[in-house]
Each structure stands twice: as C-alpha cells, then as structure tokens.
Amino acid sequence: MKYNFDEIIDRSKVNSKKWNPNLYKDTFNGHTDLLPLWVADMDFKVAQPILDAMRKVIDHGILGYTAPDEEYYQAIIQWNKKRKNCDIKKDWIVYTNGVVPAISFIIQNFTNEEDHILIQTPVYHPFRMSTENNNRKIITSSLINNNGYYTIDFEDFEKKIKENNIKLFILCNPHNPVGRVWKKDELLKIAEICLKYNVLIISDEIHSDLIFKEHSHTSFLTLDEKYWKNLFVCTAPSKTFNLAGIQTSLILIPNPELKLKYQTALGKVRIENPNTFGIEGVKAGYLHGEEWLEQVLEYLDNNRKFIQKFLAEKIPSAKYTLPEGTYLAWINLSEALKGEKIEEFFENKAKVAIDYGNWFGEEGEGYIRLNFACPKSILEEALNRIYNALK
Template identity: 40%
Template sequence: MEYKYNFDEVIDRRGTNAYKTDAMKMKIGREGLIPLWVADMDFKAPPQIIEAFRKRIDHGIFGYTIPSKNYYDAIINWLSSQHGWSVSREELSYIPGIVKGIGLAIDHFTNEGDKIIIQPPVYHPFRLVPQAQNRTVVENPLLFDGENYTMDLGGLKKIVSEQQCKILILCNPHNPVGIAWSREVLQEVAEICAAHNVLVISDEIHAEILHNGYKHTPFATVSEKAAQHSITFMAPSKTFNLAGIVCSYAVIKNHDLRKSYYNYLKRAELDQGTLFSYLATEVAYTLCDDWRKEMTAYVWDNVQFVAGYLQKNIPQIKALIPQASFLVWLDCSGLQLDHKALVCLFRDQAGLALNDGATFGSQGAGFMRLNVGCPRSTLEKALRQLKEAVG
C-alpha cells in the first residue's frame, strides 16, 4: 500500500516525559528497553491537528475556554458516520479521562463494599480503581480454548442472579485480547444486566481501530435495555494518538442517569475540558479520517508481520490476531516457562518492555501484551532480539 503519511519515521521520545520511555525504570526496573508496552502509538499525530495547534498557539492567548457548537457537532457526526449511532447534544459530556470517568461513576453510583463485575484478563484499572475505592471486585473471566476468547455469558448470568452487583465494567472492544464484541453477545449482556438493574459502563476507546472487516458495535445501540442501563465512554485519543491531550467524553441515553451523573461532574467542574482537548477532538473527527484509515492499515500490516515472524522463527509464542486496536496478546505458553521467568526473558534477555500479562489478572499468566503501534523497523529489531533470547 502507498502511504501518504510517514508511519516509518522513528521518533525518539526519551526526555519528553513520555510515560512509555521516561517511566520505564520506575515501572519496569530497567532503562534502555525497546518500549512496546504503554498503549499509545509512536506515530506523530495527524498533521491537521498539529497545524491547528500551531495556529491556535500563534494566537498567543490561552484563557478560559468553552466547548463550541462545532465541537459537539464533530462528535455527533462522527458517531453517526462511523457507527450509525444517533446522539444528541444533551446526551454528551466531556470527562477528564476514561479511567477517571469510570472512577467517578463508581464513586457516584455505588457505596463502599458494593460489587463491581470485571471480565479478566482485562485492562488493569478496571480492577485497581474499584479496589482503591473499597469496592468488591467480582470476576467473570473470559473463556479461552487455546485459540479464541469468548465471553462467559452463563457465568455472568449466574453472578448477577446470585450476588447483588451494582456495575459491570465492559471493555468494548476488549483490551488486551482485541475482541470487537458482536451485537448478539452485547444484546445478551444487556438482557442479563437489565434484569438485575446492573449498570453497564462501556469503555469504547478502541472503537475506531478495526481490522479485517470487523465492525464496532456501541453497547448502547444494541437494544433499548442497553441504552437505558449504560454509560458509554469514548475518546479520539487512541485512534489519533492524543492520550496526553485528554479529550474523552461520555454518552448517556437514560435521562435520569444522565442528569444524575452530569450534575455530579458539573458540581466540581469535571465536565470542563481544555482549549486543546476541544480543538483536538473537533479536528480529529472532521479532518483526519484519511489518516485513521492509513494508520489502521499500517497497524494491520504490523500485526501480520508479528504473527508471521513468530510462526516462522519463534513458534513457541503465538500471536492472537486482534479484531481491534494496536495491541497484540501473545500466548507464550509454548515456552514452558513460569510467569516470572517469562517476564525476565522479555525484559532482561531480549531487552524489551512489554506489558506483563499477569497485570491483566491471574488469567494473563503466560501471556504478554505487545504494542505494534510503532514503525516497522522497531518491531523488526525487537523480534530479532526476542528470537536471540529464546534461542
């Protein structure tokens, strides 16, 4: 494929306070590793966003800012064009980050000791945030047959019927295993949760990086029950590499839920974004879809490169092909190492910084999460080092 944008450019992020590089020693224990862990990409943001920032910077005044009509229209039109989802202005609110939005919803809608359902192996803040708020985390693990993951709907039904759970935190698409949940699965989740008045918080931050013909289905669109028993959190940050800008937002269809949560945010001005968060969202959603399509194609090529390289050179490690996102879940069970030795292999012998699979739950032991949102040359070097270490 001929690329208009240069995703092969290698950009040194060290010394920019990038979590991915400059927190490595603190979080992983070593410096100088190839950074393939934190879930942001190593590509420059779309040039349209950079140019919009430059133009705004040249203005020179960065005072208090309000969201414009264009900001809301950009989100509304994007959700309509990308997902066929009709959303109105009053159903939207800025939030100060999706993890923060989840934490705030837990704080507002539950009390200490209340039960929160997660489906591991899953993004670790889903477990850590409720625990830090003294809530009880109930696990409904995904089912894994050695090849594919599925949602344990029977297990979910049993949990909500036998325990008084208040919230299910849904990862849609799922991080780290990369599933874009089908409409049928989400409809069943909605039926189960609505029957027991369980609020579904749906994290849909990876909704626009889809591969191989898969589609994203917003949870709230699958049925009226889903719409009335859910809060959806979305953002352009993963798709357009804007995580440091913090441009997340919530969509709530239920009038009473919306009024309660948005008023809660408003009381502490948590519904107010920054000048650049509003601007980045507007430009990303109106001018950058061609960049998104090229980025997704490049990432898909990286996924296939990793899978092919491992199959040919390190068959003990198998890449589970993601349906969504720039994250690849690696099944390392063929190495026959205990998890501590596996982590040491990647970090100390191969010189690579990946996410330790066990951080996503005990079900992640024997797995590692690889970020392929980077130049191909970075992946080539990393896999050569891994091959040598395994050898």
C-alpha cells in the first residue's frame, strides 16, 4: 500500500498537545497563532493495519479489561530480532504506560534521595525533570560538539562517575536532540565504565526504529551478557508508529532480580496491563506495520535533507548536521540571531513553535530542536517563516 505523507490533517481542533492552541499556549507565553513543530509526534496518519485493528475493537463494541496474549509478546520478540538483531526473551518484557514514567519508577525504586544520577547534555529534558522531581541530584557530562557532530567525552564521563559516586546513568540512543546513533564501540566503553563502578544503566531506545539507511542501531541488549546485570532498556511502538497517545511502552529487563523489583513497584500502584488499543497497536504495528515504516523513513530522509539544502541556500549562518536517527533537527541559530532573544524571535516574529535548545541543557543555548515528521509543505512554510523573520 502506498501512503500519502503529503496529506495535511488538521489537528488543531482535537486534543493535540502539539497543535491545539488552547493546549500549547501556556508553553509559549500565551501565543495561539504558532505553526507547531515541537512535540515529538508525527503529523502522519497511522498505518492502515493498525487502524484496522483498532476499528475492529470499536466494532466489537466492548472496551472491558484486557491483558496481553501470546501474540503480543511474540510480535515484540520477532520485531526486535528482525529489525535490531536483538534476541529478547518474553520474561524480560514489562509493560509501563510510558518511558518517562518508567524512568521515574526506576529512579524511585533503585536509588535513594540525594543520590547522584548522570546524564549527557544536551539531552531530552525529562531526564533532568524526572531526577529532580524525585529529589535526586543531576550530574552532567557534556557531549563534545565537533562542528555539529557529537561524541562522548569518556574521560569526563568516568571522572564524573568516580568523583560523584554515581548510582544511575541515563543513556539516550538514538540521542535526542543531537541525532547521534551511538556505535557499538562507544556503547562498549560506556558499558565497561558502568560495570567497573557498578552503575545502573537506563538505555532509552525509544527512537531505535527511526534510523536512516546509512546508519544502524546497536541495542545495549546486543552487547555481552555481562553488561546486562544493571540494565534497563526502554522502548515503545509510540515513536515508531506514531502511537504516543495509546500510552504503551515496553521496558526490557534481562536481570530477573531487577525485573522482580521493578514489577513489584508497579504492582504497588496497580500498573499491570496495556489498554485495549495498546495491545492491538503493538501487535498490528510490529506484525504488519513495516511497509508503512519504510515509507515513513524515506519521507523523513527527504525532509532532513530538505532542511539542509534550505539552510545552506537561505540561512548559511545556521549550523545543522544531518541526524543519523530520530525525526528531530538540531539547529544552531546563535550566529543567525545575533544575540536576539530566541523566544521572542520565534513567538513574536517567525510564529513557529519549536523546542528551545536551552531546555536540553546550557549547551543548547542558541539552538532549536525542530520536528520534521510532518508534510513537506508544513516544513517548508515553517522554514520560510524563519527565513523571512530573519530578513
């Protein structure tokens, strides 16, 4: 089936956090007239097999209590084997309603208040929020910015772990917002250091299906088993198939002791089973959604390159490196804005809603994170608004 990702679907009249002005205005100082390219979901219609599966549930007419069946687990196992060469076991899979809630549960139950947790900035800001909201201390190890290509400062990484008695490290792979897909040798260095100091690892791999063809994702679960002792891998169909609203994430925990402790914590608040649509979304996506995903990746590839071409021709002072994964562009506009306050520029002049770089850490000052999982016409309109406002 050929999908039409150029189709513009009006999301402003539904409860879209990204598009409904009444829902985004508090984030953007009361503005209700912005073109939204911020929240990390797609503006594309979901794959037909997923819609058909959910329509079947509606047609059945009863939305009672549900629980995963064997097909649900096998769909997850088969997908991970085929797409990531990752052999996961049914016993590792734990449902949680989101990756960010899962990170909070892990922080609450595997660390103590005032413990130190390490993140690599600039990075997805809920890592910081989840840590600080649970009265833990954030320690940052800044990524090295090599003219837009980011690498890990392993010397600083180990130093921060040793000096601060780090209990937990949160990895983002692929990295949000800088778009790096970490290579196996990079992950092995991380794994060795964390093993040496007995540091728990959360590997957030939620974008791991959104990898561009010249790159490949390495899951932490494909490394040697000795590195699994202190490991939690967080993933979901939500980014892959644009299903964030069904609140279904998959936490993979190969260490049975850690898994039992995590499940016990979930049991205390009675988080047990995915909702009806979550179960069907997982099965239909992983069993029948690959054709849709391949077409999405091709469309996203064209969009990321369109941004590169547009900026090179019209805003050459903007610095942008093609992301290796995700559908998020990390753009340095500090030179283009020449000291102008970035919030005032985007909200009052360009009229575009994006994520401001400083949300991801002080290293992001002057940057924006722009979501290009949208019809090309919307992306072009947003870039033209930025260009015209700069003029």
